[in-house]
Amino acid sequence: MCNQSDPERDVIPPQADEGSDNAAPDAGFDAAEAEKQLLFMQQELRALGIPVVIVLEGWNAAGKGTMAGELLEGLDPRGYQVHVPERIQGEDDYPFLRRFWVRMPRQGRVSIFIGSWYHEPCRDLVRHKAARRKAEEVYNRINFMERMLVCDGTLLIKFFIHIKRKEQKRRMLHQEKTKSTRLLVTPEDWEQNERYDEWEEQYNRMIAATNNNGAPWHVLSGADKRACKRQIYQIVMTELEKAIAQRRAGQRPWDTPALPGAGSAPTLPMPHLTDMTTLRELETDYKPELDRLQKQLRKLQYELYSRGVPLVLVFEGWDAAGKGGCIRRLTAALDPRGFQVVPIASPTPEEKEHHHLWRFWRTLPQNGNITIYDRSWYGRVMVERIEGFCTEAQWRRAYDELNLFEHELVSQGMVIRKFWLNISPDEQLRRFVARRDDPQKQWKITDEDWRNRAKWDAYASAVDEMLARTHTPDAPWIVVEADDKRFARLKVLSAVASAMESI
Numbered sequence: 108m109c110n111q112s113d114p115e116r117d118v119i120p121p122q123a124d125e126g127s128d129n130a131a132p133d134a135g136f137d138a139a140e141a142e143k144q145l146l147f148m149q150q151e152l153r154a155l156g157i158p159v160v161i162v163l164e165g166w167n168a169a170g171k172g173t174m175a176g177e178l179l180e181g182l183d184p185r186g187y188q189v190h191v192p193e194r195i196q197g198e199d200d201y202p203f204l205r206r207f208w209v210r211m212p213r214q215g216r217v218s219i220f221i222g223s224w225y226h227e228p229c230r231d232l233v234r235h236k237a238a239r240r241k242a243e244e245v246y247n248r249i250n251f252m253e254r255m256l257v258c259d260g261t262l263l264i265k266f267f268i269h270i271k272r273k274e275q276k277r278r279m280l281h282q283e284k285t286k287s288t289r290l291l292v293t294p295e296d297w298e299q300n301e302r303y304d305e306w307e308e309q310y311n312r313m314i315a316a317t318n319n320n321g322a323p324w325h326v327l328s329g330a331d332k333r334a335c336k337r338q339i340y341q342i343v344m345t346e347l348e349k350a351i352a353q354r355r356a357g358q359r360p361w362d363t364p365a366l367p368g369a370g371s372a373p374t375l376p377m378p379h380l381t382d383m384t385t386l387r388e389l390e391t392d393y394k395p396e397l398d399r400l401q402k403q404l405r406k407l408q409y410e411l412y413s414r415g416v417p418l419v420l421v422f423e424g425w426d427a428a429g430k431g432g433c434i435r436r437l438t439a440a441l442d443p444r445g446f447q448v449v450p451i452a453s454p455t456p457e458e459k460e461h462h463h464l465w466r467f468w469r470t471l472p473q474n475g476n477i478t479i480y481d482r483s484w485y486g487r488v489m490v491e492r493i494e495g496f497c498t499e500a501q502w503r504r505a506y507d508e509l510n511l512f513e514h515e516l517v518s519q520g521m522v523i524r525k526f527w528l529n530i531s532p533d534e535q536l537r538r539f540v541a542r543r544d545d546p547q548k549q550w551k552i553t554d555e556d557w558r559n560r561a562k563w564d565a566y567a568s569a570v571d572e573m574l575a576r577t578h579t580p581d582a583p584w585i586v587v588e589a590d591d592k593r594f595a596r597l598k599v600l601s602a603v604a605s606a607m608e609s610i
Contacts, residue, residue: 136337145181145340148347149217153186155354156214156460158261161343162223165268166306167296168278169329174268175221177336178343187217193226200473202519203227204252208468211256213460224249225313230295232309233302246316248518250368251511257321258361258504259462262350264343265322267314268329272303321361364500366507372514377578379571385531386590393593400600401440407607408441412475416610417521419472420603421483424528425566426556427538428589433528433599434479440600446477451486463487463497463505464512471516483525484509488573493565506576513582523582524606526599527574528589532563 152159161178163171175189190210198206204224212218228245231238257263270278279296282288299306318324327338353360411418420437422430434448449470458466464484472478487509492502513523530538539560542552559566578584585602589595 136340138336138340141340141344142181144344145178145347146183148344148351149182149186151351152217152347153215155351157350157354158212158214158256158460159217159347159350160212160256160261160263161217161219162225162263162265163219163221163268164223164225164266165329166270166275167299168275168282168292169268169270170332170335171221171268173332174266174335174339175219178219178339181340182217186215187219188212189219189221191221192224193222201471202516202521204248204515205468205471208252208462208465211261211461211465213457214260215460224252225317229306229309229313232312233305242312243316244518246313248515250317250319251366251515253317253319253322254366254368255464255508255511256462258363258366259501260359260361261462262346263322264346265324266339266342267310267324267326268335269326270329272300274330275303276300319367321367359498359500362498362500362504364503366504366511369507369511372507372510372576372579374576375578375580375583377574377584380529380567380574383529383586383588385529385534385588387588387594387598388591389594389597391597393597396597397436397600400597400604401436403604404437404440404600404607405442407604408445408477411477411607411610412445414610415474417472417474418477418606419516419521419523420477420479421485421523421525422479422481422528423483423485423489423526424587424589425530425535426559427535427542427551428528428530429592429595430481430528432592433526433587433596434481436596437479437600437603441477445475446479447472448479448481451480451482463491463501464508467512471521474520484512485573485577489566489569492569493562506573509577510579510581513577513579517581522606522610524602525577525582525584526587526602527570527584528587528595530589532560534590535560 163175165171179187179189188210192206207220207224210218210220228242228249232242253263279292279300282292314324314326325338325342327335329335422434424430438446438448447470454463454466467480467484470478470480487497487505488502491497497505517523539552539556542548574584574586585598587595587598
């Protein structure tokens with residue numbers, strides 16, 4: 108999956124004869140039969156729960172929309188969605204890749220992207236030479252998104268439709284002369300034609316840098332539209348047939364225990380839980396200090412908003428460690444128009460049919476806002492790991508995915524702080540009993556809490572590994588001594604204030 112081509116080598120092939128749109132159709136290709144077979148395969152995908160992503164990239168006026176239309180003739184409209192990223196509005200306040208993550212298909216469905224996560228980076232690289240210094244970083248982020256999807260079982264098929272400069276100009280002139288298509292031609296289209304050589308250079312680099320096993324590029328000539336349609340159908344059906352056969356046989360070669368090419372994220376030192384104290388006593392009066400911190404946080408929140416910096420706060424910890432109490436004291440200090448609290452429970456049926464990070468991409472804060480997670484994406488390497496809700500390969504791979512996810516957010520300007528609320532087994536038992544015996548607090552204690560307590564040692568081992576492998580400079584963990592609830596609340600509020608002040 109991680110093999111890549113030489114970025115200096117041209118990968119766009121020589122163009123077929125131009126002006127051949129009206130060439131005779133391939134004698135060995137029966138379009139009606141191909142559409143019938145594709146429709147049948149789509150039902151197989153649905154039954155087997157295979158998500159499919161089809162990317163149609165290429166030159167403006169190369170026929171991406173036309174090819175998408177041809178492909179859709181062979182698909183049941185109840186099982187696919189079409190996305191045109193350049194028309195997605197209101198996404199500028201979020202990290203760039205979010206707009207694509209949230210539109211990935213659920214199991215058994217198909218998403219077709221006419222244009223994709225590649226167009227905007229290529230455009231920036233053409234227009235801004237300074238952006239070229241970060242090209243490798245941009246393509247690495249895209250590669251890791253695709254690898255996460257592929258390793259989770261998504262079938263990803265990428266097409267690049269190529270036409271020469273002369274053919275592109277001919278098509279755009281023809282569209283401008285026709286009333287029904289005149290509005291399809293934009294100033295950006297003409298800009299691309301005028302700077303064709305620069306775009307071609309960047310397209311070559313892009314294809315070479317992202318031509319990976321599991322997500323290879325299929326570079327097709329768009330000069331002959333009938334031939335292009337035939338090739339797309341043949342490639343799609345071949346890939347679907349392989350994926351269906353693999354799934355029927357119960358094979359999961361894509362479910363690897365490490366994300367290909369990820370390597371080890373740099374981490375900070377983190378002691379074991381057994382070496383961490385759970386009790387720290389207050390050294391100041393609680394109420395005056397709480398009032399002071401809350402007033403400070405309200406002021407800092409407005410500064411955060413004015414600078415347009417998004418903040419993510421993650422709360423994890425033992426059951427009954429006091430996460431809810433800390434969050435309540437924190438939110439009491441904030442303007443409710445600028446934050447949201449996202450409680451994370453077991454994934455819904457829809458969430459289970461997506462990559463495990465899908466539901467978190469959907470709830471990220473806009474620029475200047477705060478999202479507070481009451482539990483988080485770390486459930487993958489704790490609850491789901493211990494309770495067997497995912498494969499061993501999935502939770503082992505998740506460390507790479509979580510670090511890359513957080514790195515992506517931070518690289519896009521987000522600030523992340525993660526809190527682990529640490530209490531002793533004795534203190535947890537005392538709080539469990541108090542909740543059980545208090546009618547007004549019995550809703551806080553469940554049979555699951557008692558079951559989790561019985562697995563304390565297994566959870567402690569998982570937490571140790573989680574803290575050690577995800578305590579990164581991008582998104583550090585703050586371990587909160589929580590046997591004293593008041594101390595824990597003040598430490599959390601002070602740490603959040605420090606994070607805001609560092610912006």
